[in-house]
Amino acid sequence: MALKHVNAVVVGSGAGGGVVAKELATAGLSVVLLERGKSYSAADCRKDDLRNQRTTVLGNAFGPDDERNPRVLVDEKGRERIVLASEGGYSNNAACVGGGTFSYGAMAWRFMEQDFRMKSIYGAVEGSTLEDWPITYFDLEPYYEKAEWEMGVSGDDSGNPFKAPRRKPLPMPPLPPNREFEILEPAAKRLGLHPFHIPMLRNSVPYNGRGACMRCRWCVGFACEVDARTGTHNSVIPMALATGNCELRTECMVSEVMVDDHGRARGVVYFDENDRRQEQTADLIIICCGAIESARLLLNSKSKLFPNGLGNRYDWVGRNLQGHTYSGAVGLFDFDTYDDVGPGAQIAICDYNHGNPGLVGGAMLANEFIRLPYHVVNYAPAYVPSWGLAHKEWMRNAFKRTIVVIGPTQEIPIFDARVQVDPKVKDHWGIPVARLSGGKHPHTMEIAHAMTQKAEAWLKEAGARRTWRRQPSPGLSGGQHQAGTCRMGNDPKTSVVDKYCRIHDVDNVYVVDGGVHVTNGGFNPVLTILAIAYYASDNLIKTWKNTKGRV
Amino acid sequence: MSTGRKTVKRRKFLKIGLAASASGLLISCGRTGGGPHWRFFTEEEARTVDAICEQIIPADDFPGASQAGVVNFIDLQLTRHYKKHRAAYRKGVANVEAVSRETFGKRFTELEPQQQIEVLTTIEEKDPAFFALIRNHTMQGYYGDPRHGGNREWVSWKMLALASPPVRGRARLDKESRVS
The missing domain is CATH 3.30.410 (Cholesterol Oxidase; domain 2)
Known part of the structure; x- marks a missing residue:
């Protein structure tokens, strides 16, 4: 039986997806929020110092699991190997409701004005794709404030x-x-x-x-x-669910974005908790899987019109992978x-x-x-x-x-630090896995x-x-602070999404996570991801209302 | 684990304990005592691993790896998350014995502490991958949570003067994966 069509499908319930789901649901759109991991609560604090998200020697406490989610890592010398989710080099971020925000340290930094204008301030750097953001700090300032007050930030930066x-x-x-x-x-x-x-x-x-x-x-x-x-799991996601407009489905692994013959996205294909293939159609598709998995999903979304993957006409998807x-x-x-x-x-x-x-x-x-x-x-x-x-x-x-x-x-971005999809290795669901390569x-x-x-x-x-x-x-960076792979920019030839996080190629597909960061600041990036999610949602809702749903 | 099985093990534990003290050997008892109870190691391997770990974290005024049950941690994890390291242990431990016999003509467990350190220094140089593995696992078994089979009675946390088990907040240990 086909699943009921909705206004928006949001893929990933971390910092980006949690906020977008809440904002769209509050504005009255019907939303399905898909999360590949499980839902955990405060009762899942097992105080296990060898098995958590920071020390993973005995495994990841909040996903992804080693059994189903391999990646391929290519080192500086070109040697490749399969890495499991709890191993070094995997560049892991938690896979659960709340994503990284479920078990992170929770530093809530605003980037500085300069962080959005790195090239203007410092000039071009040889061998780097260093660039300015297409938006400034002041475009995001109201949304930083919204994140701080709606989710709750403590501290005192008056000094x-x-x-x-x-x-x-x-x-x-x-x-x-x-x-x-x-x-x-x-x-x-x-x-x-x-x-x-x-x-x-x-x-x-x-x-x-x-x-x-x-x-x-x-x-x-x-x-x-x-x-x-505070993570999205105990703040904005409960708010989204309380509207009655948002349905959260856990243990749902999205494999591709479906595109019709006119180049519009129809929805997503995913495997549910019983590994059954499902198709969820939607007017809007918002991809919030983190820089590595979002790039992987776009690259795996190949079609007649987009043979190299969605948003990848100029080979920028997956490029400029950076962390800290x-x-x-x-x-x-x-x-x-x-x-x-x-x-x-x-x-x-x-x-x-x-x-x-x-x-x-x-x-x-x-x-x-x-x-x-x-x-x-x-x-x-x-x-x-x-x-x-x-x-x-x-x-x-x-x-x-x-x-x-x-x-x-703060890292100096390079074009060759990248996410690709591996030609041979597939995950539990048969989806080609992320292949990470490059250095610093x-x-x-x-x-x-x-x-x-x-x-x-x-x-x-x-x-x-x-x-x-x-x-x-x-070695290559990524990890919890992974960013850069779906760069935001005005020129479709040198970026993946526009300044509102919509991919240049397709009208109704957005990326909202650290992937859109042009540069990643000298700070933990979560508050910036949250602010961008509020900012992108604002524009999504305005566009939605102006077009009466015909985006 | 049924109570019946526990009782049997306790009996065997006592026997082995007696045998060990009678022969003047001091062995790590692990969960159920050294002997035919190891999950992965042979009895000889377990003794060798125990001796290796004890040199990585020796007893001084505070218990060492042996008393902390580190060999039990490693043996247990080799049936769980560290299944992938089984071959490395089988080969690595045999190699330690080989170097020991080659250098001193004796089993590793029969060497003086200084000789054991010498053998391990050779292993660290010649077989760095295995040495790093067992060194890291020893640290985990000694300094990590007792639920995984090591750090018996929180000896390392007591040494570091840390409250154990944690006092701030509710002490909710994960009973399912806890090793008694």
Whole structure:
């Protein structure tokens, strides 16, 4: 039996899809929200330090599962191998209702004005596809505000002179400082830096009918057992369902977008929880699967009119894959620095996001999230053996006496860091899998190295007896912060979607996730994805009303 | 797991415990004691792995990998998420024994601690993939959650002066995957 036609099918229920589903359903459109993973709740916080979304040595707690979802990874030397979802190199983001927002750290950054105009500010970079966004910070500002107030952000960035202008402050105060904050704050000020309280999608006081953070050890990577951390699963998706216009279907794996002979999309094909093939027709198709899976879906949507995949006329789908190059340092102190109070990450500086001589961008630097014992095993500096009595003694002496300062270095995009679909390897449903290849621009590594030095200097000023750098990885980025593969732009020859997230080729298909980011800022990207989703939805609804549904 | 089976195991455990102390051997007892109860390892392999892990995290004022039951963690995981590493262990452990006999003419478990370190240093250099595997698994079994079969009685968390099991919030352990 054919499924009932709807106004919009939204594929993926993470940061992008959750917001779009809610906005469209609230505007009166009938919506089906498809999610490949399962639905979890606060009761699924199993406090398992070896099996969660951050430490996956015994598997991913919230998907995707290893059995059904392989990818192919091609390394710098051209050697290819199959990687499973819980293995390094997979570039995983959680596959469940809420997507990455279900188990993330929840830093809620606005990008800076400069982050949207990287090429204008810094000029072209050789070997890079660096470009300006077709929209500015000011186009997104009202939507950043909407995300902050509708979903709930705590923190206080009034001490950050580098932030872009905002009309309203954050709706919730920051959590009280932890010990690392108290150690790092005066040190930053002595260095002439401008430390402040990190904005977080985490309740510091009751908000939206949910309680405040209980400051436990089990935060990033885990379900929040008191539901104080906000994701789309406990905010906008329930709002979407409450309208009565949105149906959420879980464990539904979408394989392709169906296109008719006139080049209009008809809907999507998916495999339901019993692996039965279904066709869901819709007037609008909004793809929100994350940069890697959205690119894969477009590339797998081949038809007579679009033999190379949807939106891929000029071979830009899947290009410019980027995440963040995490760079920082560890400091060892003579006194206890660790108070076991979550979420841990509390203090940040934006002094080094821009304006670094000779560098194209930079990074926000912050203290690291709370630690579990196994995290610290590989923190040890080079002079400590990696096993034996000396390592054990180091663990004992250093566990509570270290601080990690780290930040997401903004990457210089390259055309050859990319997602393709593999010609041979297929997943459980017979769908060609994502094939990841490419590396990093050399300048990304230069910036990252510069950031490790800044982190080290901050730790030294704070009284660290010894410091050592966390060497950034030169390999392909992606992971939770994956972006760039469906670039937003005005020119169809050098981008995939227009400035309203609609793909250039087809009138009724949109991509709304980190994939549309032209550049990815020196910040955790979730608030920007949420803001873009509110912004794109606004335009979708206006267009819908103007055309009375005939998009 | 039925109570009946547990009782049998307990009896065997006691026997083996007696035999072990009688022969002056100190072996890791794992879930059910060393012996014919290992899920993947042979008894000899289990003893060798136990000795390797104990050099990776030796006892000092605080328990080492052996007392923490790390071999039990590895053996259990080789029937679960680490099934894919079975061949690597079979080969890797045999290789440790081979190097041990080649260098000192004895089984690894019969060597002095300093000799064991020497053998493992050779393995680290000559068979780095296996060494990294067992080193990482030892760290996981020692510092990770007891539900996976290691870190008996939270010894490592106690060493680090961390509250265990977690005190902030509800202590909801995953009973299904918990190993008693």
